[in-house]
Amino acid sequence: MRNVICQAVLKGEFPQKNRNPRKPSINLLDIAENGSDIIGRMFDFPTAYFTENLLASVLAVAVVYILTRIIYRLLDKWVRDAKALYAARKRTVYGATVLAIILVATIWAQVVSGFTTFLGIIGAGVALALKDPLTSVAGWLYLAVSRHYSLGDRIEIKNLKGDVVDISVFHTTLLEIDGWVGGEQSTGRLVNIPHNWLFTHKVYNYTTGFRFIWVEVAVIITFESDWKTAVDIITKRAEEISADTAERAAEAIRSTKNRYLIKVGTLTPIVYTTIEDNGVKLTARFLTPVRMRRSKESQLYEAILQDFGEEKNIDLAYPTYRIVPNATSRK
Secondary structure (H helix, E strand, O other): OHHHHHHHHHHOOOOOOOOOOOOOOOOHHHHHHHHHHHHHHHHOOOHHHHHHHHHHHHHHHHHHHHHHHHHHHHHHHHOOOHHHHHHHHHHHHHHHHHHHHHHHHHHOHHHHHHHHHHHHHHHHHHHHHOHHHHHHHHHHHHHHHHOOOOOOOEEEEOOEEEEEEEEOOOEEEEEEEOOOOOOOOEEEEEEEEEHHHHHOOOEEEOOOOOOEEEEEEEEEEOOOOOHHHHHHHHHHHHHHHOOOHHHHHHHHHHHOOOOOOOOOOOOOOEEEEEEEOOEEEEEEEEEEEHHHHHHHHHHHHHHHHHHHHHOOOOOEOOOOOOOOOOOOOOO
16 A cells, blocks of 8 residues: 555655645735725625725825815914914814815715615614714814804813813813812813713803903901991902903993893992801902902902001901800809
């Protein structure tokens, strides 16, 4: 039997095993052509047509990208205002995106019918999986129409406060205020607010239409103090600190009367008096620009402390206990 096999090998009738087989080479062009052929059979259009459309789509996107970069450079050269430059760059991005989508859709317009069934099958699954992102896109469109806030506004939503520093398709970025910092000053953190919150939470805008807020500064003096003199001192100091604020606030109300029906009573400072357990509470209420709240409060407190220190008949109150012996009691 062994001799028969050897003779067959020598005569070439039995193939010899190749001890050094060559690994099959991978040809990327063949893979691309085979992939195009498979996709063409799936959606019933020629392979060459698919390849041409794919190349045309890539070229269209590349041209739009190059044009966008050119516009960026021109904007950086011509526009000096930072806010205007930011808005112009954002509009350029949105316009370029829409243009690219239109060009690609035009290129593939003739084969859209071939994708109808395929898109119908995956549409429901994609909508369910991307519920929050799609709702955020809808929120972005809603924001563009309603204009609840814009770049630079100070807003509050779901107990988050901050200045709007960026508005993208999916979220708004805030430079956070408050947090562990008092007086509504910046914490330095950036917070992203998804746009789907616009449908489920209230938005408080500090600056749109009326860029002033009411601030209250309260002090408590003892019952023995001359509270009338204290009221006069606080009123005078509050009027000095907000000297031009009332006029500016009235002008702001007049300029927005066509859009907002804002009815505000007295715009000048006023001091309210109440009685507390440990003394007489005097509360100064006055207007201040949104981003100057803490500085105005500090100025008023310093002025009050200085003037009260010069008055011998005015003393600040603090929690105290008085022990009054009962002379009629018997032990």
